[in-house]
Each structure stands twice: as structure tokens, then as C-alpha cells.
Amino acid sequence: MITNVSLVTVYCLDQDAARDFYVDVLGFTPRTDITLGEGFRWVTVGHPSQPELDLTLMTPGPPLNEDAAVFVRGQLEKGEMGGVCLTVDDCRKTFEELSAKGVVFLQEPQERPYGVEAVMRDVSGNWLVLVEPREFGAADFA
Numbered sequence: 001m002i003t004n005v006s007l008v009t010v011y012c013l014d015q016d017a018a019r020d021f022y023v024d025v026l027g028f029t030p031r032t033d034i035t036l037g038e039g040f041r042w043v044t045v046g047h048p049s050q051p052e053l054d055l056t057l058m059t060p061g062p063p064l065n066e067d068a069a070v071f072v073r074g075q076l077e078k079g080e081m082g083g084v085c086l087t088v089d090d091c092r093k094t095f096e097e098l099s100a101k102g103v104v105f106l107q108e109p110q111e112r113p114y115g116v117e118a119v120m121r122d123v124s125g126n127w128l129v130l131v132e133p134r135e136f137g138a139a140d141f142a
Contacts, residue, residue: 011059011124012123026086028048104121116131
């Protein structure tokens with residue numbers, strides 16, 4: 001039986017830069033940084049309040065075949081890769097704090113039926129969505 005999600009892959013162009021962004025800018029904690037055979041590096045970070053969930057910061061390569069790796073690298077370079085949604089207590093305040101740290105935002109905080117949302121990029125071009133959630137139902141989208 002599945003009990004929870006424990007690992008999510010976030011592709012990146014530079015594992016050191018991605019780790020530093022998630023740790024130094026977003027406040028995640030470093031979890032694993034090991035090199036396995038043939039130069040394969042396994043780097044994970046996680047949010048301090050979620051010890052059961054790691055983000056693996058993976059450069060495009062094996063187990064992807066070369067065509068897939070080239071495609072993913074291209075999507076990152078164009079800023080067209082999705083990332084993860086991050087829950088925040090106050091989206092507008094978090095937007096101001098991260099903007100002051102130089103984070104690039106694609107969308108300033110906006111009211112949505114499900115809460116206040118802002119969209120930013122990480123250092124590899126992934127879209128990260130900040131959401132200050134609120135209760136909602138199907139009628140809120142009508």
C-alpha cells in the first residue's frame with residue numbers, strides 16, 4: 001500500500017547552483033549529496049517541516065536516453081519546465097522577501113479561487129508556484 005510521496009525530481013542545469021538556491025534562498029535543508037558510479041551525483045534537499053519528502057536535483061542524463069536529456073535541457077534553457085508548488089502563509093510577503101533576494105517572478109501575487117498565487121523561476125528555469133491557500137469549492141470556479 002502506498003503511504004506517501006517521498007521523492008520528487010526537479011531537473012536542473014547545475015546541481016550546485018540549484019542546491020544553493022533551494023537552501024540559501026528558499027530555506028530548504030540539504031539532505032543527500034553523494035556520487036555514485038561513473039560520476040552520477042545524487043543531490044537532495046527538503047523542507048524542514050517535511051522530513052518525509054525530498055526533492056532530487058537531477059541534471060538531464062541517465063536514466064533518460066540522450067534524446068530525452070537534450071529535450072529536457074532545452075526546456076530548462078527556455079524556462080518552460082514546471083517544477084513544484086510551494087505553500088506559503090502570506091504570498092505577498094513571501095513575494096517581497098524573495099524579490100529582494102533577486103528571485104525572478106513571472107507573475108506577481110494574484111487572487112485565485114483557491115488562494116493567492118505567484119509564479120517564480122528557480123535558477124534552472126523551472127516554474128515554481130507559491131500558493132497561500134484558502135478553502136474553495138467547484139462553485140468558486142464558475
